[in-house]
Amino acid sequence: MAMESLGTAAAASGPSCSFGRDLLIFASASVLTCLAIAGYNLYIDRKAEDLAKKDKRDGDDAEGGRRPRPGLRAPRQEASGSIAAALAASEGGVYSSGRFLTAVLGQMWDHANPAVTKAVREALEPLLADLKAVSLRFVKLDLGGVPIQARNMFIHRRGGDGGRQFVQIDFDVEWDGECDIMLEADVATKTISFGVRHFKLSGRMSVLLGPLVDALPVISAAQFGFVNPPELTNSLSLPFVDAKAKLVEVVQGAVAGVLCLPQRMPIPIDPATYDYREAYLPPAGMMRLAVRSGRGFRASRGPLVKDVPDVYCRLSLGASGCMGVGKKHRTSTCRNALSPAWAYGECCDLILYAPDQIVYVDAYDEDRGPNPDDFLGSAEVSARDLLGNDGTTELELTVEGEKTGRYVTVTGELFQLSERLDSLSMPRFSKDGQVCGLMTILVTRAFDIPLPKEDAATLVKVIYGDGADHKKEFLTPAVMDGPGIDSLNPSYDSAFHVPLSATMLARTGKNDVSFALIDGEGANKSKGRGELGRFRITHENLRGAAGHVVKETRAIGEGGARLEVCVTLSGMRAERGSVTAPSAPVSAGEVLTTSSAPALAPQAAEDTPLLASVPTPSPGGEGSEPSDLATIRVTAVSGRGFKVLKHRVRKDDVPDVYCKIKLISPSHPSSSSFWETPTVKNTTEPHWNDSKNFNEIHPEGSSLVVEAWDANKYTKKDELLGTTAFSVEKLLREGTMEMELRDGKSGSFGTFVTLKCARLG
Numbered sequence: 001m002a003m004e005s006l007g008t009a010a011a012a013s014g015p016s017c018s019f020g021r022d023l024l025i026f027a028s029a030s031v032l033t034c035l036a037i038a039g040y041n042l043y044i045d046r047k048a049e050d051l052a053k054k055d056k057r058d059g060d061d062a063e064g065g066r067r068p069r070p071g072l073r074a075p076r077q078e079a080s081g082s083i084a085a086a087l088a089a090s091e092g093g094v095y096s097s098g099r100f101l102t103a104v105l106g107q108m109w110d111h112a113n114p115a116v117t118k119a120v121r122e123a124l125e126p127l128l129a130d131l132k133a134v135s136l137r138f139v140k141l142d143l144g145g146v147p148i149q150a151r152n153m154f155i156h157r158r159g160g161d162g163g164r165q166f167v168q169i170d171f172d173v174e175w176d177g178e179c180d181i182m183l184e185a186d187v188a189t190k191t192i193s194f195g196v197r198h199f200k201l202s203g204r205m206s207v208l209l210g211p212l213v214d215a216l217p218v219i220s221a222a223q224f225g226f227v228n229p230p231e232l233t234n235s236l237s238l239p240f241v242d243a244k245a246k247l248v249e250v251v252q253g254a255v256a257g258v259l260c261l262p263q264r265m266p267i268p269i270d271p272a273t274y275d276y277r278e279a280y281l282p283p284a285g286m287m288r289l290a291v292r293s294g295r296g297f298r299a300s301r302g303p304l305v306k307d308v309p310d311v312y313c314r315l316s317l318g319a320s321g322c323m324g325v326g327k328k329h330r331t332s333t334c335r336n337a338l339s340p341a342w343a344y345g346e347c348c349d350l351i352l353y354a355p356d357q358i359v360y361v362d363a364y365d366e367d368r369g370p371n372p373d374d375f376l377g378s379a380e381v382s383a384r385d386l387l388g389n390d391g392t393t394e395l396e397l398t399v400e401g402e403k404t405g406r407y408v409t410v411t412g413e414l415f416q417l418s419e420r421l422d423s424l425s426m427p428r429f430s431k432d433g434q435v436c437g438l439m440t441i442l443v444t445r446a447f448d449i450p451l452p453k454e455d456a457a458t459l460v461k462v463i464y465g466d467g468a469d470h471k472k473e474f475l476t477p478a479v480m481d482g483p484g485i486d487s488l489n490p491s492y493d494s495a496f497h498v499p500l501s502a503t504m505l506a507r508t509g510k511n512d513v514s515f516a517l518i519d520g521e522g523a524n525k526s527k528g529r530g531e532l533g534r535f536r537i538t539h540e541n542l543r544g545a546a547g548h549v550v551k552e553t554r555a556i557g558e559g560g561a562r563l564e565v566c567v568t569l570s571g572m573r574a575e576r577g578s579v580t581a582p583s584a585p586v587s588a589g590e591v592l593t594t595s596s597a598p599a600l601a602p603q604a605a606e607d608t609p610l611l612a613s614v615p616t617p618s619p620g621g622e623g624s625e626p627s628d629l630a631t632i633r634v635t636a637v638s639g640r641g642f643k644v645l646k647h648r649v650r651k652d653d654v655p656d657v658y659c660k661i662k663l664i665s666p667s668h669p670s671s672s673s674f675w676e677t678p679t680v681k682n683t684t685e686p687h688w689n690d691s692k693n694f695n696e697i698h699p700e701g702s703s704l705v706v707e708a709w710d711a712n713k714y715t716k717k718d719e720l721l722g723t724t725a726f727s728v729e730k731l732l733r734e735g736t737m738e739m740e741l742r743d744g745k746s747g748s749f750g751t752f753v754t755l756k757c758a759r760l761g
Contacts, residue, residue, distance in 0.1 A: 093156030203230025533557020
């Protein structure tokens, strides 16, 4: 009986004990989870504080002249080399307030208003009608009685190939008009009307006069266009906020597509001497842009844990990122990064048409899921300022004009266009996203269109790479009958550019250019005839042509029409005239791409130093022309990302880092010595700031091979941590460069060394 009672009591207490144990486990797990969350948030806070202190310390050192922050440049008064030549368009010019032009426009405005109104309607109506969300159309369009204002005018000369001369007038345009614009939108089964009461436009306008000739009226033509997309603000009586933003985007895209560089509106002044092929000026070159790093990004507080941003950026140059023109380049995403750093080879190549074009940078925090990415800020810098600052600058991000304390470092490198096509097959230009050449397509005019004058409304469709995945299509404006317009001998005066990549050129037979003459609805509403004919210019034709230029007038179709075109194939070259060593890190076993650069032999063993295996180059080299001798000062600035060796029993081993640096140059073929920096102990981010001068070297074809070592006090042999190589020519051009180290086992491993270089004479 007693045993039965005991068993019953034990059975009764069993569930209670189990519940208590589960409750204790749950409470313990909850406490540990809270502690883990609190610890993680504390770690994020301390990491952010440490980064802020480091940024302040680096900034103070930079101001004191002791240690510049890698990637920062002091503003320079002059740019050296041919960058200066590329930016010298402003030299020898004359500044003016612009009041004279403003007065002229004021007197002409009664006649200019209807002319501009007509041009705006013709440019915008097709785009508004094609909107996917809401179809829009103009009911009334009057720009009002307030004329355009011109300010900050700069007048200077420009030269073109073949001795052509131009006069360029750059000025700020401001129009703050009380306009009268009415539009209609079809929404579902209803038609909604709304108006624009006020519209403001501002931007930098460029007017190109020329070519200049030695007979009156001296100027063959005038061409005008905005240097960058103009800023637009408006006051819309519109019930849809999204539609209002979309309308502004459409208008800005339309302006960028027809009146923003590279597009210029040509106006012939002397028809006897005007030829668009002579009036056209090619781009200044190709701009290689990259976002290298960022700092000052902060974690945001989430429901439980702090959200460390996943940062990426979007880059554009001038109008390249506008709707209907192109799209912005997107970097990779740096996960959980308060100080993001992007790979050195991650860049984009964009066409630079004028030094005053703006580089735009937008930063975002990538959100996984349906929510849109968070906007972290934007920044901008002109190509002139970026290149004149040794190609690197740090920009503070702003949101709606307010500073954020977040910064990004942007780099830019200028490549000039060249008749030489070496770059089309060079390894340096074969990476994804990199451009190796440029195709320029000019469509000037047609002759003898076989249609009645009132019916003719022709345009030209240009197709590059027909049948390939890189196919591109362009359309000239349509030309139809009207006062002063010859629709049977129409002038199209359009320029198109196709950046070429190694991947595109590898598709044999898929890089030809086709031209199709197309007739649309006429001015008298007659039905269009469609395609009237087409012809093709092959890639092989361009390679074999003199100067790689095909300039001709060809028959098109069977009705006797002819089309005048000009197609140019250009390569790329670095500003000093030859393709320099790659901007990506060079590891053992890789070869520098300059003809005179040293080949880095593979390491014989894991710890074999690279300096011992680098062959000595001979002066010059086949096909190379050494540049002038120079004296340079090289500074080993700093390193980052060095690893701590963990030990279970004894103290962790924090590296004691020093570098061995050797100059490999055609002008020093017998040199076998290397320079060794001081050792910085117990740090993963050493700062050496140690300099050495090198006399009478050829920057072109020279390189600096760098080895990072861990000094071991208690063993006989120091440990090789990694190697890399810097092109002296590129280092001189950029001023400061950071390169990733490689080792013989795992390749890259997130460790970097920064060098600085200056020309002394």
